[in-house]
Amino acid sequence: MIRCMTAACAALLLAAPALAGAAEQLPRGLARLSPDDFARSVAVADGPLVPHIVLSTQSGYKGGQSMSGAYADDVHLKALIDRQSGRVSWQVWHDLINFHGKGEVAAIDYLAAGAPRSSAPVKVERWQEMCSAGDTTAPCHPYMRVVFEVPETVVQEMAAAYRAGSREPWRLRFRDGKGRDMAGGVAPAEAVGLLRSVDEWRARQGRSVL
Numbered sequence: 001m002i003r004c005m006t007a008a009c010a011a012l013l014l015a016a017p018a019l020a021g022a023a024e025q026l027p028r029g030l031a032r033l034s035p036d037d038f039a040r041s042v043a044v045a046d047g048p049l050v051p052h053i054v055l056s057t058q059s060g061y062k063g064g065q066s067m068s069g070a071y072a073d074d075v076h077l078k079a080l081i082d083r084q085s086g087r088v089s090w091q092v093w094h095d096l097i098n099f100h101g102k103g104e105v106a107a108i109d110y111l112a113a114g115a116p117r118s119s120a121p122v123k124v125e126r127w128q129e130m131c132s133a134g135d136t137t138a139p140c141h142p143y144m145r146v147v148f149e150v151p152e153t154v155v156q157e158m159a160a161a162y163r164a165g166s167r168e169p170w171r172l173r174f175r176d177g178k179g180r181d182m183a184g185g186v187a188p189a190e191a192v193g194l195l196r197s198v199d200e201w202r203a204r205q206g207r208s209v210l
Contacts, residue, residue, distance in 0.1 A: 025167040027065050030187050035162065038193025044201070052080040055197050057190045058093075067184035070174075071097040075186060077155070077194050081201070088198060090155045091122070092172070092186060096144045100180040108148045109173040112157065118175075123147040146174060158191035 025031075041060040046053045058076040065072050074095035081088050092108075107118045125145040158170040169185020 024066075024068055024169060024171065024184050026169050026185065026187055027063055028167065029063055030061050030065065031165060031167040033061060033187065033189055034164065035159075035189045035192035035196065038187075038190050039196045039200075040193075042194060042197040044197075051083055052089075053083060053201070055079040055081070055194060055201065057194050060190060060193065061187070065184065067096070067182055069099050069180065069182035070184070071099070072184055073097065075184070077186065077190055079194055079198050081198070086202075088152065090150050090152055091147055092150060094144075094146045094174075094184070096146065096182065098142055098144050098182065100176070100182070104176045105144070105146050105174050106177040107175045108146070109175055110150075110154070110171065112151070112154050117154075119148045119150065121146050121148045155191050155195060158186060158188050159195055160188075162188035162192050 038057050038060040041057065043056050043059055044053065045056070056076060056078045058074065058078075060076065065075065072094050074093070076093050078091040078093060079088050080091065105121050105124050107120055109116060109118050111117065123145065124147075127143050161168070161170055166188075170188055170191070171183070171185045174182040174184075
């Protein structure tokens with residue numbers, strides 16, 4: 001769920017054009033977090049009636065971050081471990097306020113092994129729009145949740161990019177096919193923390209993760 005509160009959202013709407021053109025750097029508070037910080041905060045959701053054990057970095061950082069064309073209120077990673085096979089699916093989650101309006105997300109672009117790569121979203125959700133209070137002429141920006149999967153090798157590349165204190169993200173672009181793209185990134189420390197947590201879960205269970 002989007003965490004943006006009313007006063008903050010109103011200020012965000014006024015700043016939307018500036019944010020849309022902002023350089024995609026990690027917020028300073030996020031850049032200060034270490035892999036250990038994320039590993040300690042990883043939450044594990046497990047239950048006998050669900051097919052996957054889910055490890056999530058969602059609680060690792062509570063703030064939002066500006067993107068080109070959007071504001072990301074919640075960016076995090078998840079590892080879904082199949083209960084029977086131990087196979088892991090790696091997901092990147094974004095809760096967004098989309099400054100482009102009701103645009104579609106056709107693909108997510110990123111680099112893998114130095115080459116361009118694209119993934120189709122596995123989930124796109126929309127809910128209520130955020131509008132400037134009392135201004136009937138101002139545009140309304142829809143909330144969106146976009147989820148896509150990446151191979152483990154890509155998560156490892158994210159992790160390898162970690163440099164203590166660096167504000168450089170692992171970069172990505174949400175593409176709608178009409179030139180109304182949204183560009184942002186993920187903190188590499190987050191990937192390191194999640195990989196460590198999956199390894200620790202595997203060690204505790206005494207099983208391999210594929």
